[in-house]
Amino acid sequence: MRDVAVVGTGMTKFGELWGQSIRDIFVEAAQQAIADSGVDYIDSLYVGSMSPGLFVNQEHLGAVMADYLGVNPIPATRVESACASGGVAFRQAFLEVASGASDIVLAGGVEKMTDGADVTDVLAAAADQEYEVYHGITFPGLYAMIAKAHMHQYGTTREQLAAVAVKNHRNGVKNPNAQFRSEVSLAQVMSSTMVADPLRLLDCSPVSDGAAAVIVASLDVARKLNKNFVKVVASAQASDTIALHGRESITTFKAVVEASKKAYKIANLRPADINLVEVHDCFTIAEIVVSEDLGFFEKGKGGEAAKQGLTAIEGGRIPINTSGGLKAKGHPVGATGIAQIIELYEQLTSQAGPRQVKNVRRGMAQNMGGSGASCVIHILEAQ
Amino acid sequence: MRDVAVVGTGMTKFGELWGQSIRDIFVEAAQQAIADSGVDYIDSLYVGSMSPGLFVNQEHLGAVMADYLGVNPIPATRVESACASGGVAFRQAFLEVASGASDIVLAGGVEKMTDGADVTDVLAAAADQEYEVYHGITFPGLYAMIAKAHMHQYGTTREQLAAVAVKNHRNGVKNPNAQFRSEVSLAQVMSSTMVADPLRLLDCSPVSDGAAAVIVASLDVARKLNKNFVKVVASAQASDTIALHGRESITTFKAVVEASKKAYKIANLRPADINLVEVHDCFTIAEIVVSEDLGFFEKGKGGEAAKQGLTAIEGGRIPINTSGGLKAKGHPVGATGIAQIIELYEQLTSQAGPRQVKNVRRGMAQNMGGSGASCVIHILEAQ
Numbered sequence: 202m203r204d205v206a207v208v209g210t211g212m213t214k215f216g217e218l219w220g221q222s223i224r225d226i227f228v229e230a231a232q233q234a235i236a237d238s239g240v241d242y243i244d245s246l247y248v249g250s251m252s253p254g255l256f257v258n259q260e261h262l263g264a265v266m267a268d269y270l271g272v273n274p275i276p277a278t279r280v281e282s283a284c285a286s287g288g289v290a291f292r293q294a295f296l297e298v299a300s301g302a303s304d305i306v307l308a309g310g311v312e313k314m315t316d317g318a319d320v321t322d323v324l325a326a327a328a329d330q331e332y333e334v335y336h337g338i339t340f341p342g343l344y345a346m347i348a349k350a351h352m353h354q355y356g357t358t359r360e361q362l363a364a365v366a367v368k369n370h371r372n373g374v375k376n377p378n379a380q381f382r383s384e385v386s387l388a389q390v391m392s393s394t395m396v397a398d399p400l401r402l403l404d405c406s407p408v409s410d411g412a413a414a415v416i417v418a419s420l421d422v423a424r425k426l427n428k429n430f431v432k433v434v435a436s437a438q439a440s441d442t443i444a445l446h447g448r449e450s451i452t453t454f455k456a457v458v459e460a461s462k463k464a465y466k467i468a469n470l471r472p473a474d475i476n477l478v479e480v481h482d483c484f485t486i487a488e489i490v491v492s493e494d495l496g497f498f499e500k501g502k503g504g505e506a507a508k509q510g511l512t513a514i515e516g517g518r519i520p521i522n523t524s525g526g527l528k529a530k531g532h533p534v535g536a537t538g539i540a541q542i543i544e545l546y547e548q549l550t551s552q553a554g555p556r557q558v559k560n561v562r563r564g565m566a567q568n569m570g571g572s573g574a575s576c577v578i579h580i581l582e583a584q
Numbered sequence: 585m586r587d588v589a590v591v592g593t594g595m596t597k598f599g600e601l602w603g604q605s606i607r608d609i610f611v612e613a614a615q616q617a618i619a620d621s622g623v624d625y626i627d628s629l630y631v632g633s634m635s636p637g638l639f640v641n642q643e644h645l646g647a648v649m650a651d652y653l654g655v656n657p658i659p660a661t662r663v664e665s666a667c668a669s670g671g672v673a674f675r676q677a678f679l680e681v682a683s684g685a686s687d688i689v690l691a692g693g694v695e696k697m698t699d700g701a702d703v704t705d706v707l708a709a710a711a712d713q714e715y716e717v718y719h720g721i722t723f724p725g726l727y728a729m730i731a732k733a734h735m736h737q738y739g740t741t742r743e744q745l746a747a748v749a750v751k752n753h754r755n756g757v758k759n760p761n762a763q764f765r766s767e768v769s770l771a772q773v774m775s776s777t778m779v780a781d782p783l784r785l786l787d788c789s790p791v792s793d794g795a796a797a798v799i800v801a802s803l804d805v806a807r808k809l810n811k812n813f814v815k816v817v818a819s820a821q822a823s824d825t826i827a828l829h830g831r832e833s834i835t836t837f838k839a840v841v842e843a844s845k846k847a848y849k850i851a852n853l854r855p856a857d858i859n860l861v862e863v864h865d866c867f868t869i870a871e872i873v874v875s876e877d878l879g880f881f882e883k884g885k886g887g888e889a890a891k892q893g894l895t896a897i898e899g900g901r902i903p904i905n906t907s908g909g910l911k912a913k914g915h916p917v918g919a920t921g922i923a924q925i926i927e928l929y930e931q932l933t934s935q936a937g938p939r940q941v942k943n944v945r946r947g948m949a950q951n952m953g954g955s956g957a958s959c960v961i962h963i964l965e966a967q
Contacts, residue, residue: 202684222714245821251644255637258717260709261666264957267823268830274842276821277958278672281662283644289661293676300683301585326643331605334641438628438659440650447651459657574647575660 202299206423206430207581208416209238210543215411215531216380223257223313224269230412230536231270231309238416239426244303245276249290249310250535251283255323257313266309283327284483286310287413287538288438288568288577294417295436295579304422309414310540312533320408324534327571329444341405341484343445343572345397348486351452352399354501357489359399361504363390365485366403368513369522373529375555378540380409380531404485406526411533413540429550434470434563435580437463443574454573457494461567464578465496472496475580476561477548478519479541481569482526488512491567492521514558523548523556538568542579549583585682589806589813590964591799592621593926598794598914599763606640606696607652613795613919614653614692621799622809627686628659632673632693633918634666638706640696649692666710667866669693670796670921671821671951671960677800678819678962687805692797693923695916703791707917710954712827724788724867726828726955728780731869734835735782737884740872742782744887746773748868749786751896752905756912758938761923763792763914787868789909794916796923812933817853817946818963820846826957837956840877844950847961848879855879858963859944860931861902862924864952865909871895874950875904897941906931906939921951925962932966 211233213226221229227248235243246267254260263277282289287310294308314320325334328343351357367387373379390403423430439459445451465471472495480495482488489503497519498506506512512521524530524544527537545564547553566579594616596609604612610631618626629650637643646660665672670693677691697703708717711726734740750770756762773786806813822842828834848854855878863878865871872886880902881889889895895904907913907927910920928947930936949962 224714252637254635254706254709255641255643257713258638258709259713260635260638260664261711261826261954261957263665264823264953265712265826268826268957273824274822274839276960277665277823278676278821279664280676281643281664282646282660293661293663293679296676296683296685297679299685300679302679302682323637326637326641328644329648330640330642331607438661439657440647440660441656443644443648443651456657570647571644574644574651577659 203301204420205295205298205433206418206420207542207546208418208423208426208430209234210415210546211237212378212413212540212543213411214378215409215533217315218410223253223259223311224265226410226412227266227309227311228269230414231307234307234414234416239428240305240416243272243275243305243307245297246307247290247293248279249286249538250279250312251281251286252323252326255326256318257316282575283570284534285538285568285570285575285577286535291538291542291579292436292438292577295433298417298419305416305418307414308417308539309412310536310538311412312535313410314408314533315410333444341397341400344484344486345400346445347451348399351486351490354452357504359391360387361508362404362485363387364508365482365488366390366528368507369482369526369528372514372523372556373525376525376530379525379529380407381529400484406483406528406532409531409533411531411536413536413543415539415542430584431546431549431581432584433579434582435464435468437467438577441574445572454490454494454576456573456576457491457567460576460578461495464580468580475563475565477523477558478521478565478567479524479544480521480567482522482528483532488521495567514556520558523558541566541568545581549581586684587803588678588681588816589801589803590925590929591801591806591809591813592617593798593929594620595761595796595923595926596794597761598792598916600698601793606636606642606694607648609793609795610649610692610694611652613797614690617690617797617799622811623688623799626655626658626688626690628680629690630673630676631662632669632921633662633695634664634669635706635709638709639701640699665958666953667917668921668951668953668958668960669918674922674925674962675819675821675960678816681800681802688799688801690797691800691922692795693919693921694795695918696793697791697916698793716827724780724783727867727869728783729828730834731782734869734873737835740887742774743770744891745787745868746770747891748865748871749773749911751890752865752909752911755897755906755939756908759908759913762908762912763790764912783867789866789911789915792914792916794914794919796919796926798922798925813967814929814932814964815967816962817965818847818851820850821960824957828955837873837877839956839959840874840950843959843961844878847963851963858946858948860906860941861904861948861950862907862927863904863950865905865911866915871904878950897939903941906941924949924951928964932964
């Protein structure tokens with residue numbers, strides 16, 4: 202396999218983008234990424250998107266986007282793995298370049314969630330339709346069960362959950378593309394509207410429109426572009442049971458554990474070698490569980506770590522979600538995995554402005570589908 | 585890139601499978617493929633499916649299928665390119681093995697279309713939602729415009745269209761997995777219910793449930809399995825404008841022309857080197873146009889060729905759709921591209937029974953999305 206790099210990025214602001222269609226926002230992000238990288242062609246493109254069919258009645262998104270980006274007749278493929286669709290798009294681009302089949306591939310992600318569909322209903326299609334959704338469960342409900350179990354088993358507190366939201370909102374203020382650029386206090390999170398006990402409104406990532414794109418190229422091409430690039434030192438993916446009831450434990454995400462083990466092995470690294478990480482904080486409890494499953498904190502200590510500031514940009518041991526995370530940056534489902542890569546790219550090339558973490562060499566992106574039935578992890582390294 | 589082979593296959597019967605769910609039929613096909621190949625593990629899996637969200641409210645199909653197939657925690661990804669989703673799944677499996685990232689990958693496709701959704705409405709999501717579907721066009725309407733233009737430009741006749749259906753039904757009789765195993769006459773096709781002038785009911789592929797799966801492996805693994813295998817000598821994909829109105833001509837599919845040119849170049853072959861081909865005959869006119877665009881007949885002569893029997897199993901110059909094609913075998917959208925590969929595998933390993941074409945060494949599969957906005961082509965070779 203050939204070495205692969207990320208050579209350019211582009212993204213829309215995340216939020217309620219009512220003036221633009223799904224194709225508009227994807228093309229905006231893709232054009233930015235192409236311009237930023239300085240490439241004068243792309244060999245193919247991947248679009249990660251969870252449910253454009255249910256959201257805006259448009260499938261066949263690869264072809265739509267290749268057309269409106271003006272890059273016909275190149276191959277264009279949509280990939281889907283629920284909320285991990287963006288991460289999976291990046292992985293397919295990585296594999297295509299690593300194989301030698303292509304030199305320069307665009308990996309993008311997009312979701313248009315605010316155009317009128319019943320969002321909770323559409324998102325439920327990422328859970329087990331026959332054994333979970335049919336009986337009325339929603340995603341906040343699934344993660345609430347995980348939170349309850351984690352609190353019961355490890356003593357995680359309501360305040361520790363809130364600390365995740367407070368920290369991610371603080372980071373989001375510094376991200377010009379974030380949906381929410383306002384701080385929230387512990388008290389505000391803990392008194393916000395109850396959604397699914399113990400999760401409150403400010404524990405939940407929002408409903409968002411948005412698109413993100415990166416240019417993936419062989420290391421040879423990257424070197425010739427004469428600009429900043431980062432190397433992809435690991436790509437790993439894993440799966441778990443689609444429904445929570447099929448798991449031995451719901452206080453750990455097995456797919457996250459398996460994918461991270463594989464990623465560390467491929468890159469020959471340990472958790473201590475990673476300087477910052479973007480994790481899939483669709484709910485505050487998810488960030489806590491994942492921070493443990495990736496090996497950054499002992500099992501059951503993720504909540505405490507968040508509360509103690511160990512995951513903050515300033516003074517943190519391992520800054521988590523410097524971008525603001527899904528919580529504050531927004532979570533246009535298919536775009537999220539690509540936006541994580543973009544945050545790592547900006548940090549590792551020292552372009553993160555007020556969010557910049559000092560002395561960073563390696564970053565990890567952890568993108569997850571459903572209640573953790575799929576997980577894709579990438580490790581990027583500054584050059 | 586490493587050499588890649590197909591080492592085993594499995595598929596359900598295509599048709600109205602009301603007693604089984606989408607996961608049931610996928611698992612049935614995948615288990616068959618695993619057993620047939622003799623492999624004792626798979627490294628990852630791809631599922632091609634166009635719209636499980638709109639059809640049965642289930643996205644995240646990679647994770648669902650990995651779970652129910654019992655292969656967690658391997659990576660599992662859904663890919664989508666409308667009716668070319670199966671072909672694209674096969675291509676992603678090919679790239680993953682070719683890259684060296686995996687040795688053995690399952691590529692499957694599935695669609696459950698008869699569970700109650702408005703099928704015409706769901707399929708329309710493969711067209712341009714904003715500029716075509718919004719104004720009321722359906723897929724039979726799009727292909728009817730292509731047919732009218734082809735008749736006008738090249739003198740293609742109503743009888744020539746019917747000849748495609750007659751031939752494909754004749755082949756379907758010999759395929760135990762085909763949805764329709766009954767012959768139809770020219771007169772029956774030409775007097776069947778009008779759907780979209782000039783296309784009648786028997787010009788249209790049916791609404792189907794079905795799943796298909798193949799095992800893709802490195803040539804090294806294939807040789808050790810000590811059974812029949814076929815080599816993948818070309819994988820190529822291309823895109824075109826999503827909407828018909830964006831094209832210079834609607835009597836040719838540019839994505840088919842581009843993908844086939846690339847495939848011939850990769851394999852260093854010409855049309856005359858191909859012994860049989862499975863094409864995407866979603867409507868009879870599609871088979872005629874594609875048979876020309878692939879270079880088997882002069883532009884405008886595809887209808888005449890079908891009528892003259894040049895595409896028949898017996899006495900044909902280039903047998904097309906020996907499986908019965910989408911018309912008679914059925915068209916569970918996401919499964920179609922994989923079922924095409926299965927037909928080639930059976931023919932090239934001399935296991936096609938009464939459908940067997942004599943002395944075949946190379947076969948081509950041409951899978952297409954929407955009204956031709958995406959096309960993926962594979963060439964397989966007997967070993």
